Structures are given as C-alpha cells and as structure tokens.
Amino acid sequence: MVGRVLLMILLVLSSHSHATEPPEETRAVIQDLFPSATVIEDKLPDFPVYPVYQLQELLGYAYVSTDFVKLQGFAGKPITMMIGLDTKGRFTGVKVLHHHEPVFLHGLGEGPLTEFVDQYEGRSLTEQIIVQASSRSARNNSGNQVYFDGVSKATVSVLIINDSVLSSALQVARKKLEGFAQATPTRARQDFYEPLTWQQMLDRGYIHKATLSAEAVEAEVGRSLSDYPMDLEPVPGEPFSEVYYAYMNSPMVGRNLLGDQAYKAFRQRLADQGKVMLVLSRGVYPHISPDFVPGSTPSRIGLNQGQLAIEMRDLNWLEPGQTIAAQGAPAMDAMNLFRIGGNAGFNPGAESGFHLDVSLPRNHLVSDNARFTMPVTFAGELFETVELEPDPQQGREPVWVGLWKERWWQISLLVTSLALLTVFFARQKTLTRYPKLVHRFRWGFLFFTLFFIGFYAQGQLSVVNIYTLFLALWDGFSLNVFLLDPIIFILWTYTFVTLFIWGRGLFCGWLCPFGALQEMLSWLGQKLGLRQVRVPEQWHRRLILLKYPILLILVGTAFHSLTLAEQLAEVEPFKTSITLYFVRYWPFVVYALALLAIGMFIHKFYCRYLCPLGAGLAVLGRFRLFSWLERVKRCGQPCQHCKNECGINAIRKDGRVDYDECIQCLECVVILRDQNQCVDAIVRNKQRQKQARILATDAVGA
Template sequence: MRFFKQLQTYCNLPISLTALCILVAQVILCTQLLFTAHVAHATTIYDKTTLPIKTLFPKATRIDNKQNGLPVYPVYQLDQLLGYAWLSNEINNLPGFSGRPISLLIGLKADGVFSKVIVIEHHEPVFLHGLGNEALDQFVDQYTGHSITEQVIISSAQKSKSSTNSAGAVFFDGVTKATISVMIVNDVVLATALQVARDKLDGFTLPAQSALRNKSTETMDWSTLLSTGLVHKWHVSSEVVFTKLGRKYADYSHLFNSDGNLADNKDTFIDLYYAYLNAPDIGQNLLGEETYKKLMANLPPGDHLLWIGSNGLYPHIPDDFMPGTVPSRISLHQGGLNTEIKDTNASDDEKTLTIANAPAIAESSIFRIKGISNFNLGGVVDIGLNINLPRNHLSTDSLSLTDHYQLPDSEWIAVIVEQQANTPLWIRIWQDRIPQILILLTSLVILTVVFIKQEEFSRYAVRFHQFRWGYLWFTLLFTGYYAQGQLSVVNIFTLLHSIRDGFNISIFLLDPVIFILWVFTFVSLFIWGRGLFCGWLCPFGALQEMASWCGKKLGIKQVRIPDPLHRKLIYLKYPLLLGLIGVSFYELTLAERLAEVEPFKTSITLVFDRHWPFVLYAIALLAGGMFIHKFYCRYACPLGAGLAIIGALRRFEWLKRIPFCGSPCQTCHHRCEIKAIKRDGDIDYNECVQCLECIVILNSEDQCADTLLKRKKDNKIAALNT
C-alpha cells in the first residue's frame, strides 16, 4: 500500500499502468519510427535500366552495357564519350560502419571531373536514426564538379572556407558525429574513381614505380644537398606574387607587419625547401642518424616522409594550423593526380635540422604520404603553393603557383613491381586516433586495478566516492561525448550477422574506441559480470546516475519498487533484446529503426540534437531516473540484457559477503539502489552494476552492522574488565 500511495503522489497513475510505463513508452517510440523514419533502399540486382545513370549525365543519349573486367557503364552523347558510371560496391566492397557496404552510384566525366555521386543503399545508423539521409546526400553532393586531381580535405571546421574559392585545396564538410562513415564514403569514392581513371581515361595512367638504391650513405653538408638537388629550394619573390595578383605589398602589409614595423626581408614571399626523407643520404644528413632511424622504424611499410621548411612572408603552414592534419597551403601532385600529405605532428627535436651549414628555418614540418597514394619516389612531383591573402573581412585574393621537382637518379632505380594492396581503412583510422586510444587504454587499466584491488581501495570511503564520480564524468565526457564510445544493441546485430555471413574482423576495427570497449567488456563479463560496463563504462548509465543524484539534491522522494514487482520488471529487457535480434534477421533496416528504444544515440552520439520525439523520449527516461534510480538500465535496456546473458557465465564472485550479511543485517539490501542485493544477502550479478558501495559499507567501521556489534561487545568487555 505504501508503494501505491507513493505512485499516486508522484505519478498520479494506477499501479498496473505504472508497471508498464516503460514498455508503453518504447512501443510509442517504435511506432513513431515505423511511420516516420525513411531509409535508403535499392533493388537487389542493378542494371542500367534500374540505375539513375541519366541523372549523373543529363545530356546522355546512349548508355552501354556494363563492361567486362572493370564493371563500369560507358555513357555517350551520340558518339562522344561523356564519362563512366559505376556502383562503388562492385569495385570496392569496403564495409561501412554498420558492417555492410555503402552502395554509391558514381559518375566520372572523361576529363576526370565528378559529374555526381548518388547514395543507392546504406545501413549507417548515425544517418538512418540520427542525422537523417539528407545529411549523407548533402555530403556526397560536394563531389559534383570537383576533379580527382584536386586535394580533398574533410573538415567540418573548414566548411566556410570551401565557399571562399581557396586556391588548390577543396574543403568538404565532414558531417559532425558521422566522421567514420564519411571517411569510408570518401575512401570508396576516391579509390574507385582513381581505379576507373587509371584504367579508362587518358592522362591518368600509373607512373613507372621506383625504389631507393641500396648504397652506402654519404656525409654531406647543407650546400652539398642543395647543389646536388637532394634538397630542393623554391624561391618565390614578393614581386612575382603581387604582380600576378595585381596588388602591392601595402595592400597586405597588415598581414606581415609585427607591432607596426615592416616585416624583415619583405622581398621574399617564401623560400620553400623540400626533401624526401626516406633516402638515407637526405634524411640521415638533415636530421641526424638517431632521429632518421627512429622515424623510419615507426613508418608503416610503403609510406613516405617529406621534410618541408620555409622562410619569408608566407610560411607553408598558417599560425592556426592544427598538427596532424592536411596542410591547406601546400599540395603535391603526381601523374595529374593529387597526392595527399598529412602532418605527422613531429616534435621540434625530430624536425630540426642538424646538418652542418644549415640556415635558420622559421617553419619546418614532416609530412607523411600513405602507401595507398601509389607515390612514385623517383617520379616528377608538382609542388603547389596555395596562396590566400585577405584584404579585409569580405574580400580574399587567391593564387596558385606550381614548381616541379624530381629526386636525382643517384638515389633511386626504376623497378617493375606488382600493384600493392591499399592500406586498409581501419589501420588509417587507428593511426589517426592514437591519442584517444592511449587515453582509453590508460583509463581501462586504472579501472581494472581498482576492481582487482577493490578491498584495499574501498576502505577509504571518501576517496573511493571521489574516484567513482570522477570516473563517471570521464566516461560521459570523454568516452561518450568526445570519443563516441557508446556501445549499443546494434553492435550485437552486427556481430551476429557477421558470424552468419562469414566473420570479418575488419568491420569491427573501423572504430577503435568501440572495438576496445567491446573486447574489454566481453572479457570482463566472465570475471565480474555485466556490472563493470553498466556501472562504470556506459556513458548513458553515467548520465542516469547523475540524473538520480540531481533528483535527490532537488528533494525528490525516491520511489522504492517492492521486491515482487521489481523481480518481474527486470525481465522486461530480455524479450526486447530477443525481439530486436529476431527482427534483425528478418529485416535489418527495421531492426535498426526499432533499436531506437535505446536513447543512446539521442543523448550521447547526437547530444540531444535531433527531432523532438527522440529528444522527448530520452529526457523522459532521464527524468524518470530522478524518481527511480537508473530505472531504464534496470528494466528496459536490451544491451544490458545481452551483457547479463553472457555475464551469467562469469567464473568469479568478487563482491565479498560474510555470514552476517542478510541474516540478520539488511544494511546493504536497503542501501543498494539498483536492488541487486537480496534479503538473504546474496548478490544478483545479472542486475548488479558493480558500484562497489556494498564493499565500502562492509569495510567501514561506522556502517557495517557486524563491525558495529563487535565493537559494542568489545567495549562492554573492556568496561567490565575495568
């Protein structure tokens, strides 16, 4: 009766309706999804009659059948070749983040310019259930009119620059919250277009390959490297630049002056130095033997390093350049195609010249060229200088200059080699996210030590509670919002479908944070059960705990669900899990929509930035958690159900119990907000979130009833003895 009165007070609902409120809310959301969400769809078998190739080439009068070998459709206007169209997954079957390929229809004109890219089919959850398909369509629309020879830089922060006609570089909006998916799309578009261009178009053939000569290293000074062409210097005078722009130095003096004084050596716009570091004669002499060996040891096979330095008014990197990214002022081309270079974020010691007679270099960088670029070290390199000079906040003058360089043949020989396989995308993603990976691994090591040494750490209650709250904030802010490390029941779909279709681990390696969390969680299930993830590593779980804390601070009386009802409600999540898995094998797209019963994407991945029904649902769950501690996690989380099923196979029971627990002491039973401790003192590990509060109580001299009674008896005995 007391529970009924509490429900009447807080919810003003009958008890039967309250017991089903979670299920009803989820049914409402699923109905909303079924009637309002739309997904990309395509026929199973494609041919030129079902594909919208005409949309790619509006002037087409003839579309030939798909060719043998490279599966492309030649498109003509009368007898004039307009270009080629192809389905990306028929050339490059790279799986998307969902585990299934993203099918794109790509059109490339005869001059190497993209006519259009159309999304035919995809299963990327972040677009289907969050940003919407329009966001993906808008991303691929950016390729229209751009040549495969251009340097593509994907960066949301640079979106505004794409509309300012920046010389030499093409900035694409990277679609915040969908970084991995758009990286995969970009990789597929460029890789397949490059393959088609080299196979079908004139002027795009792969240059002859070369390799470094196997010879002893010569000791040289700076002047020798310059005179032999091992280091290339490109001098660009201010007169040349301003003449081509039709301007004077005074038009831009505000850019180059410091504290109102004229810049030194204003006649030199830039002195650009270029050096191919892989060649021992160059790298070892420039940077020193120790640094050279270190750089080469850490360089992936097939990749190349370039040292670029500059002096003058216009350094090769701007003041706001972000280390580890693609430079906007410098570009490389070879064989008519752009060769992407990316800053290695090398330390000052690594990129500082140690060679004798070296001049002072104002700016120096080490850039990496990935093996996927098919860079020919002995081929002619076109070095592009992309100049953008704002005269005011409304007007910018742009200019592109090009210089040519070829490594002297004393350093290389032409060889006939087989086409090397491209570096897998997952490896490149891992390399780009090394800081996130290291931080996450460090946090998991710390958490593992705390759990193994829980007896020792839990003796210091205040410090332990501070650590727990600090870790929950870390999980929410870093793992959740920054690294996007929220596990989901969709990941279970991907795993089960991958096992059915032939397991491919590269699918799971596309997101290193999710992969590491899954591996760690899976192993921990057999040691501690589901609680380590649900209580410490789940960003939404941390958000629930914070909502519960806010509810208490606001004076909201907590609803304690009676044990009989609680024991029934905890099974709600299991049919939800089984139902979602069953639907996924019937129609994966439908299951992905129904998986929105999880509020993770709304609250964590998209930070509540989406359509109002999703936001309202997530907020309602958090608001409910202010009355009932973590009630979504306890009763409605299908991911938690899946983890509990595997966690039932755990081999250890770490949470310490003593004979006094449960009989007669009920302290932990009443204090456990998740209601995972039964009246007899046993712990339900399928429900326990491993907050370790019971261990804190057990080791506390002021909270454990057994310790208090023993102390009381000892005090009586001591009093009698005196």
C-alpha cells in the first residue's frame, strides 16, 4: 500500500517535471515572487502567463507587464516588469526587469524605484491604489483606498508603473481568476427618454436610494450617537444618511435630473470620454466630508463591482447651489458628479456595490469606524448590451490629465510668465530705450527661471528630450508621452515656436535654468574681481563648433543603444545641478561644479562650447523668419562697442550678429538705443550739433 502511494506521488511529480519550464533567469525572478513555489511552468501558448504551483496547488500567475500593456515611460520606452498575482487577486510582488527612466538610471539610482514597486506586495485588486504624486497631495486612508508613497522627481515614472501594473493585473484576473470575470458589457441607451418626476424615477429604478438609520449606526459602533462630541443625532423621523445614486450617461436619467440645456452642456463637456455617476445625499452624515477637496477622490464612499475597486473622482462640474430639475426632488445637503471606472472599468448595467464609511471621532486621537454596504442595480431598460467587449482603456482619463490637473497653478504661472516674456520681446524696440527697465526685467526673469522653472517645477529641458522625440517619430509617434510632464511640454512647445521667430536665444538666454545659474555666477565672478578670460577670436570660432559633433554622437547613439545614449548625456550637468540639487555621486558633482567654476572666468563656458541642446536649437533656429536685432551702418565699421560688451561673443568684427550663438540678452540693442553709448548715435549727434553751429554762425553773419 505504501509503495503504491509513493508511486503515485512520483508519477504526479514527474508529470510536472516534464512540463516545459521557463529559462533559468526568468525562473529565478518568478521564484522571488512566489518563494513557496515548487513548480513554475513555461508561458502558456494561448495567454502570456507563467502558472506557479506548490506541488498540485495553484499559487497564482507571473507575467511580464509588456505582454499586456505598453505604456511609454518618460524616456519614450515601456517599463518592463515581472508581476506576481495569486489566485485571490493579491500581488505577490513586482520586479522591474528593464527600463530607460533617466532619473533612476543616472540620477536617484535604482533604490527609490525598488522601494516604490515593493509597496505592491500583499495589496489586492479589490483595493483602489492611489499614488501620491507629491507630498502636498491630500491623503485619507479610509475605505478601500490604499495610498502609495511616490518618488520625488520621478512622478511621471511611478504613475506609469502604477497604471501598467493595475491594467495588466486586471486583464490577467479577468481571464484566469475566479470571481473576476467580466459580465456582459452594457451601455446606456441614447434613444430612451421621457419627462419624469423625481418619484417616478425612484419607482422605476432609474435612481437608486439607500437609507442609513441612526439605530443601525449605533448598533454597529456599539454606542449612542450622543456619546460623540459632534452633533450627529438626526431630527426624529429623519435618516442618519440618505444617499441617492444616478447613472448620468443615460439621457433618461441625466436629462430629467439636470434639465435639457444643462444635460446638453454636460454631454458636450464629457464628449463620450467616460462614465459619470451623480451622488446626492442628505442627513447629518452626507457622502462627502467637510474637508472634501473638489476634484479629488471621496473618502466616505466607494464603489466595487465584481470584487474590483472602481475609481471615483469628482469632476467639479456642478455650479454652486445647483438644484435638481426633476419635479418633486427633495433638497440635498451634498451633490457631486463622479467620473467612474479607472483601470477596472465599469459596467453600468451590472450589479455594483457602494459602501459608506462612517467615522465618528471620540476625540482628536480615537475614532469609531463602520462600513455599510449598499448594493446598487439600476433598471435594465436603461441599458443595451454591447456586442464586443470594450477596450478597458476606452473612456478612461489618461494619466497625463491627472498630472496637468494637479499642477494647474504651476502651469498657470508658467503660461503667464511666457506670455509676459513674449510681449517684452515683441516690444523690444520700444522697451530697450529704458536700460534700467530691461536690466531689472532680465535679472528678475533669470531668478524666476532658476528657482521656479528649474529647482521647483523641474522644467530643465535636456538633449534627452530630443532622443525621446526622434525615437517616438521612429517607433510611432504618440503625443501622450510628451504630455506626461506639463512643464516640459509647455516649455518645449514655446521654445519650438519661438525658434522660428527669434531663434535659439530666447530659450538659451531666458528659459534655461542652468544657463541662468551660469549667468549669475559669472556676475558674481566679476563682482569678486576674478580675472575674466576672453577667448581669442580664432579659438572661439573653432571651439563653438565642438557642441555639434557632441549632438550628432548623442542622437546617433540613441538609435543604437538608448541606455548608452543616456549615459553619454551626462555631458549635460543639468540633472546633477538642477534636478538633484547636487546631491549625487561625487564625480558628477565635481564635473558640474567645475563647469560652473570655469564659467566664473569664461562667461557661460558650457553654453558656448559644450551644450548639445544649444547646438540642436541653433540648427533649428537657422530657419527663423526674422533677424530682430537691429544693426546700423557703423556697427563693426568702425564701432566695436557692442562686440566688446557681448559676454558670449556672438557679434562678429563686421558687426553682424551670430544668431547661432546669440542668447538674446538685448544688451546690444540697449547700446544701440543709448545716445551716450552708441558710436553711430554719438557721431550723428555731433554732426547735427556742428551743422547747427554752422547755421547759427551763418545767421549771425547775415
């Protein structure tokens, strides 16, 4: 008998051992995700996952993220990860296999990236995972919301990682895990409408009502509401909380609740790009807390469907004091439009479950908490089935939209400053008649560029952005990649447009944070009495060509090896100085400080001779439409005043301005407008005075 049992065990084990196994390197990564695994099968032929077993028990699946989603990271390439998901939809871990994110590769290092992905272990698809994009983001840990700590200076990268992890895990869960299968998809009928009263909509199931009594709350928390310092006891006969839910994509619901005109405006604004739920409540405990921030995720209510947490985010589209158009609607204490879906999507015709989280503080340290689940199913006649399963990404708000919303005030300030700079340059001929105004404006803007655009908003453009553009054009252009960083996108757009108007100097002289830092240190060097070295003309004309082969080498290398190109891009000291505030491995810091130190003796040394970004902009700047910097007959013949005053030596001996090198500081235009500095003006004034004296003498003689 014992022999037969042993034989059966050996047969079972041998059957697994004969199953095709993944390569050793892949197997080692999966083993880290499932430490108790005894059998790791090779990738399934019909679905790209690796089944993982402990003897005969299925532990879950491991898979490579790029087999399911290929969201491009900040460098324009997907971030490849191995992800483990157990049979209950919990993450066993996430391992980054390959990426090109420069801030991790050649900046912060791999440590912060590893710490971020380690947060997924033990978390579940039934939870709503929210990445803290910044330390200033509001956080509330109630409900199914789980907040992950983001990575400072790598917001875009970690948001892309989160989106990739959740989107891919959802596809695996729906295909392979019990309880996560998607019901037949539905959508709201657009031809179904008739005018109805509030009560008729409730009776027909077009609006769902959930009532929570004070007695139910007291029974759950185990104490009377009168024991809490907050006034939570409702008026006799009134509910503790009465919550209503309505699916606004349905004209039958939306038109009746908002009215024809308001609903038309709502649909135009939505533009079929999402699903929206109206949530209303009244009572002493409404569905949003007093400190709720419009446009954010609610902390008191949540939505689930088929075990999956459904994302809810306030649209902030309702007018203050807005009321319900349907006749007989009661007055509400709170009313919000929520965009719903997220990675999990949302099937409006299937059953879902709202939950209301009640938090009752006894004092500033201790609170009693309870959750009340409210099943929701809307009347089936509101919906029609969809033939094909919709794309899980369809109707979702792109990642970049959330980033732009969060940084709205930075965007507003940047756009305002760029508009002001544009007006200044457009009226330069008039404004340069006032030298003090020009100098004060320029230095004020340089401080703004360094401290706001550079250090705070992280808006330092780089030659790496050029790689991203070329590779995107080569592999298939997607605007979403460039929209991920709003500050960089706005600066690049503005720089590109102005290249064809004023040339490269507008960026290099006004909007480059490292350039501003160099200019400030150059000024400091002069004030400290450091000897200013003026590179001889013949050497200067040769050295300014160095940056062009550097640019060609970097761009050419990017098509061969993006990793190598990113390493070579360390010729730029921007990341060390502006992005990482000089907190980095010491050779990089020494290199950046050395360039700045040289710049205290040779004005803007790096910009003039080494900057590949400046070289690229100079090439495009040759297609400018105008040559704005006015020259007169005596410029260079014989006057050399502007050339001698030009710190960057962008004026030739014959008086011509070299727009490939000019940083548009406008100092030469100020000189040209100054009657006491411009030789041409001085000579003309003397001639006029001489002519006036001759005329005066002739008049006396007559």
